[in-house]
Amino acid sequence: MSExxxxxxxxxxxxxxxxxxxxxxxxxxPEGLVFDPPFEVANALTDPFxxxxxxxxxxxxxxxxxxxxPGRFDGTWVVTHYDDIRNVYQKEELYSTEGTANFxxxxxxxxxxxxxxxxxxxxGKYRILLNPWFSPKAVAAMETNIRTTINDLIDGxxxxxxxxxxxxxxxxxxxxxxxxLMGFPQEKLDEFLDWGYSILHSRYKIEKIQxxxxxxxxxLRDFIxxxxxxPVEGLASYIVHGKIEGRALTDDEVIGMVFFxxxxxxxxxxxxxxxxxxxxxxxPEIQATLRAKPELIPDAVEEFLRVQPVVNxxxxxxxxxxxxxxxxxxxxxILCYNIAGNFDDEEFDNPWELRFDRxxxxxxxxxxxxxxxxxxxxxxxxxxxxxxEFLRRIPTFSLKPGVDHTVTPGLVATPHLHLVWDPKQKx
Amino acid sequence: xxxxxxxxxxxxxxxCNAVGGANLFPLNDDGYIGITxxxxxxxxxxxxxxxxxxxxxxxxxxxxxxxxxx
Numbered sequence: 001m002s003e004x005x006x007x008x009x010x011x012x013x014x015x016x017x018x019x020x021x022x023x024x025x026x027x028x029x030p031e032g033l034v035f036d037p038p039f040e041v042a043n044a045l046t047d048p049f050x051x052x053x054x055x056x057x058x059x060x061x062x063x064x065x066x067x068x069x070p071g072r073f074d075g076t077w078v079v080t081h082y083d084d085i086r087n088v089y090q091k092e093e094l095y096s097t098e099g100t101a102n103f104x105x106x107x108x109x110x111x112x113x114x115x116x117x118x119x120x121x122x123x124g125k126y127r128i129l130l131n132p133w134f135s136p137k138a139v140a141a142m143e144t145n146i147r148t149t150i151n152d153l154i155d156g157x158x159x160x161x162x163x164x165x166x167x168x169x170x171x172x173x174x175x176x177x178x179x180x181l182m183g184f185p186q187e188k189l190d191e192f193l194d195w196g197y198s199i200l201h202s203r204y205k206i207e208k209i210q211x212x213x214x215x216x217x218x219x220l221r222d223f224i225x226x227x228x229x230x231p232v233e234g235l236a237s238y239i240v241h242g243k244i245e246g247r248a249l250t251d252d253e254v255i256g257m258v259f260f261x262x263x264x265x266x267x268x269x270x271x272x273x274x275x276x277x278x279x280x281x282x283x284p285e286i287q288a289t290l291r292a293k294p295e296l297i298p299d300a301v302e303e304f305l306r307v308q309p310v311v312n313x314x315x316x317x318x319x320x321x322x323x324x325x326x327x328x329x330x331x332x333x334i335l336c337y338n339i340a341g342n343f344d345d346e347e348f349d350n351p352w353e354l355r356f357d358r359x360x361x362x363x364x365x366x367x368x369x370x371x372x373x374x375x376x377x378x379x380x381x382x383x384x385x386x387x388x389e390f391l392r393r394i395p396t397f398s399l400k401p402g403v404d405h406t407v408t409p410g411l412v413a414t415p416h417l418h419l420v421w422d423p424k425q426k427x
Numbered sequence: 428x429x430x431x432x433x434x435x436x437x438x439x440x441x442x443c444n445a446v447g448g449a450n451l452f453p454l455n456d457d458g459y460i461g462i463t464x465x466x467x468x469x470x471x472x473x474x475x476x477x478x479x480x481x482x483x484x485x486x487x488x489x490x491x492x493x494x495x496x497x
Contacts, residue, residue, distance in 0.1 A: 086484075090484065131439070131457035131459075135456065136441050136454060359477070362481065363483070369484070372438040
């Protein structure tokens with residue numbers, strides 16, 4: 001496929017929207033280290049992440065990104081090399097997660113997201129409460145339920161020869177699994193989907209995001225109050241009655257955990273599913289490989305996680321220090337640029353090649369260190385089952401002709417992606 | 428061949444377990460590594476090496492590897 005990816009790697013021109021006077025580049029940032037990488041730039045490439053190829057190859061390994069996007073945060077340091085990224089994830093004494101995933105602040109809430117937004121050793125107290133629910137063993141016990149959920153959805157479109165795989169599949173099944181895990185009624189599915197969609201796909205319409213957040217909080221608070229009186233099955237009620245260091249959790253701690261679990265599991269699996277199916281639709285030879293050898297699916301999921309990292313974690317710097325000779329100050333932010341680090345050729349041979357037989361695949365798409373993604377084993381299992389069942393039941397599929405297949409290489413990949421196949425054909 | 432595991436720094440990726448199997452790399456109920464050292468049974472060296480190499484945190488060290496270079 002002869003697609004040309006192009007992006008200018010020059011410092012952002014003065015007067016770009018979002019670079020307001022309050023967002024001046026700090027004085028300790030050297031002028032030559034300011035760059036605007038192609039982060040989450042919508043494109044129609046076969047590998048939409050390949051826009052970032054030159055970020056690793058041509059930019060300094062540590063640079064300052066003024067985040068020249070309308071309405072987006074202040075500037076941040078960016079590390080693009082695998083070893084530096086690992087260092088940031090692992091050194092909790094230098095890098096804090098304070099303020100991470102702060103959606104709740106949009107509606108005036110002040111409690112932190114738990115456990116993600118607290119540092120060790122506090123973090124561990126919350127984490128040990130949740131770990132047994134998300135261990136590989138606990139997640140393996142959910143296999144049948146996940147498989148049934150996914151097959152129910154496929155039942156609905158298998159014979160039609162067409163599906164909007166982003167909207168009617170990737171968006172839906174993780175929420176169904178989540179409702180069962182938490183002990184929330186499946187009748188709430190449409191409302192949860194609506195709230196999640198409002199948060200994730202509202203662009204800069206702040207009122208829509210606030211609507212999604214506050215509606216979810218109303219439901220969650222009501223559920224929590226009832227579960228305090230009458231414990232029920234599921235993780236939400238377990239958290240309500242959970243204890244840390246022998247004491248009961250406060251209302252804020254309960255809502256911080258339950259709300260965070262919802263936000264964290266909402267979009268990540270959906271985006272990964274959509275991007276994975278899109279790649280398979282554009283490259284039918286990959287479908288053929290996996291149909292012939294379904295035993296490759298776990299390694300394929302691992303490789304898809306590596307080449308389509310939808311999360312690039314940010315940390316708050318706790319102490320002045322240097323990274324590769326660059327002065328980093330307390331209070332700066334630093335971004336683990338997985339979309340470059342997962343393609344570091346010191347760690348991965350031929351990093352831009354999609355390969356299901358890598359001798360090791362130690363990507364950080366699910367973060368690392370103490371804050372390693374709590375739901376990583378659930379996400380992996382969901383993706384494996386989704387990919388396996390889709391290929392087992394749907395014959396060779398492609399993108400629907402004439403439909404836009406532009407995606408944003410990130411957490412909010414695309415709201416719609418139409419696939420087609422011949423329903424008379426056997427998978 | 429022997430493995431030494433810095434379990435304190437295990438972050439629960441469980442990649443060793445997924446790649447090298449539960450016999451060599453047992454997990455505890457939290458899904459973190461359940462051992463701090465392992466005498467690799469004869470014939471299991473390659474699997475142990477793969478499991479060790481799968482750890483993103485690099486907390487698994489291989490000692491006395493008969494096939495190690497140098």
